[in-house]
Amino acid sequence: MSAVFYKQWFKPVNETRTPNKNAEHIRYIGTRPGAIKNEGEKHGLFGNLYDSDTLEVKHKIKDVMNIVKKKSEEGKNIFRSVISFSPENAAIKVGEPITKEAWQELIKQQIRIIAEGNNIKMSDFKWVAAAHNTPSHPHVHIVFWDERQEIRKNWVNPKVPDKIRGKLVKNIFEDELKEYYEKRDEKKYLLRDITNEMTGEFEAYLDKMSKREYSTLTDAEFFSDKPDSQFCKYLAQRLFEIRKEIPKGSLKFEYLKPDVKDKLISLVRE
Structure with missing residues (x-):
């Protein structure tokens, strides 16, 4: 309301x-x-x-x-x-x-x-x-x-x-709006800081790993089983279909059209 x-x-x-x-x-x-x-x-x-x-x-x-x-x-x-x-x-x-x-x-x-x-x-x-x-x-x-x-x-x-x-x-509702935007922005920046911090720790962790450890990580921890080849083929086909809708130039997510963003999000979730 x-x-x-x-x-x-x-x-x-x-x-x-x-x-x-x-x-x-x-x-x-x-x-x-x-x-x-x-x-x-x-x-x-x-x-x-x-x-x-x-x-x-x-x-x-x-x-x-x-x-x-x-x-x-x-x-x-x-x-x-x-x-x-x-x-x-x-x-x-x-x-x-x-x-x-x-x-x-x-x-x-x-x-x-x-x-x-x-x-x-x-x-x-x-x-x-x-x-x-x-x-x-x-x-x-x-x-x-x-x-x-x-x-x-x-x-x-x-x-x-x-x-x-x-x-x-x-x-x-001037005061309530200010408070809302301040809280919203605070959460947005907090989420961004947490993400950056976690990403930094993860990258530092990867830097210290040997090639053998990295190979073990990607094979064992990320994929408990070998990925299905048919499913990979299906995902690749989806990805290239979306790629056709993206103009040449920057591929930054923020610059994409809303409908293309939705398709990419759907693909990532799948």
């Missing part, structure tokens, strides 16, 4: 019912069961609608619905998006129990990624959100638009939300 789930979409701008649907979506995210409500309010909306210095939305939900409906009627794309975590990751990144303030702080830190991913200047980026404390997948809905948008969009490249999700993962 992904560390962060992100998706975004919008209703067709040219449909007559879209403004009303966008307004109703605000009611849905702000008041549905599980929405973390604002103190003294019947909704849980927060965002950058009125004053960029605070994320508080103290207006009635109908006021926010009217703003979204009006912007939609002007031909602006009203994007709907969701950021979601597994319960385990939510506990790490948003806290346990999850609070509205924790969600606000996280979205405040990451909202620029969504704006930049959609090529919207922060000065023109307006958004409203509501967090839902759903046990199986705690999430936050974010509705946003470009205040200065003049050309209607009928399609957005699917790569846009994918890139946004990737950047959200890097930002939100």
Whole structure:
């Protein structure tokens, strides 16, 4: 499962019912069961609608619905998006129990990624959100638009939300990613050191051996029985078939094509 789930979409701008649907979506995210409500309010909306210095939305939900409906009627794309975590990751990144303030702080830190991913200047980026404390997948809905948008969009490249999700993962789990890569690289280098050490010892061992001892080693210890001639012929045939697929030049394994590497690995294991 992904560390962060992100998706975004919008209703067709040219449909007559879209403004009303966008307004109703605000009611849905702000008041549905599980929405973390604002103190003294019947909704849980927060965002950058009125004053960029605070994320508080103290207006009635109908006021926010009217703003979204009006912007939609002007031909602006009203994007709907969701950021979601597994319960385990939510506990790490948003806290346990999850609070509205924790969600606000996280979205405040990451909202620029969504704006930049959609090529919207922060000065023109307006958004409203509501967090839902759903046990199986705690999430936050974010509705946003470009205040200065003049050309209607009928399609957005699917790569846009994918890139946004990737950047959200890097930002939100920055410390965990660093720790993971450090541990992974440490193991990689440790394995390489052990291999080099073992290889060095083995080579030193061979250097001290006489030809007779070396012959005995290869005949007795490596092959308890004489290798089957038919099997050797089969392996040689396999090897030369693979050789035909390797361009002239360096035969270093790291430079080979992935499919050729797979064939060689399979042959070595066999």
